[in-house]
Amino acid sequence: MEIRNYRPDDCKALTELFYHTVHTVNARDYTGAQLDAWATGQVDLKTWDRSLREHDSLVAVENGVIVGFGDMDKTGYLDRLYVHADYQGQGIATALCDRLEQGAAGTVTTHASITARPFFEKRGYRVVKEQQVERQGILLTNFVMKKER
Numbered sequence: 001m002e003i004r005n006y007r008p009d010d011c012k013a014l015t016e017l018f019y020h021t022v023h024t025v026n027a028r029d030y031t032g033a034q035l036d037a038w039a040t041g042q043v044d045l046k047t048w049d050r051s052l053r054e055h056d057s058l059v060a061v062e063n064g065v066i067v068g069f070g071d072m073d074k075t076g077y078l079d080r081l082y083v084h085a086d087y088q089g090q091g092i093a094t095a096l097c098d099r100l101e102q103g104a105a106g107t108v109t110t111h112a113s114i115t116a117r118p119f120f121e122k123r124g125y126r127v128v129k130e131q132q133v134e135r136q137g138i139l140l141t142n143f144v145m146k147k148e149r
Contacts, residue, residue, distance in 0.1 A: 003095055006057035006069070008049050013066045014059070015043045017084055024085040029114035030140065037138035055079060056103050060092045070096040072103065078110040093119060101149070108147045113140075120145050 006014075022039035030038070052071055060068035060083070068083035070093075078100060083092045101108055112120045117127070125145040132139045 001067070001090075001092065001095065002061045003058050003099055004061065006052045006059055006071070008053065010059055010066060010069075011045050011049045011052065014052070014069050014082075015045065015048055017066060017069065018080070018082050019043075021082045021085055025083075025088060026113055026115045033138055034135075034140050037135040038140055040136070051079075056100060058096050058099055060096055062087065062092075068092040068096055070100050072100045072108070076104040076106055076108045078108055081110075081116070094123075097123065101147070104149055106149055108149060110145050112143045112145050114142070117143050117145070120147075123147065 019039045019041050023035050026038070027035060055071040055073045057071035058069065059066055066084075067087040068081075070078065070081040072078045078097070081093055081096060081100075083090075083096075108125075110120060110125065111131075111133070112125070121127075125147040128144040128146050130141060130143050133142055134140075
């Protein structure tokens with residue numbers, strides 16, 4: 001597996017991976033309506049590209065296929081971390097997170113889904129609070145989590 005920096009021509013593939021991962025991996029913890037509100041399938045590629053270029057954004061590639069990605073902003077906020085459903089449990093999220101955390105100067109913060117919470121807890125993150133986030137009138141539970149560096 002190769003981990004490399006994000007390139008603008010990755011954007012469409014990353015949004016598709018995001019949609020697919022949310023609707024498969026997260027389906028055990030969220031309702032269909034919640035999944036549809038979280039990942040609508042209607043994305044603004046320019047907005048995603050701008051965000052990914054502004055952040056430290058990494059892409060995991062296996063045999064020429066993008067299998068995961070993650071990004072962190074300059075404040076140490078780990079914004080997105082997604083691994084394709086067919087590549088779960090192979091250390092991809094760990095490798096991406098290791099690299100992103102190395103670039104953080106202080107505390108790392110993330111808003112972890114119910115599904116991702118155990119992954120982050122194993123990495124030493126602690127839950128600061130549980131919260132309800134509204135997307136298109138639908139409430140989604142996630143957890144503000146922090147890791148001191």
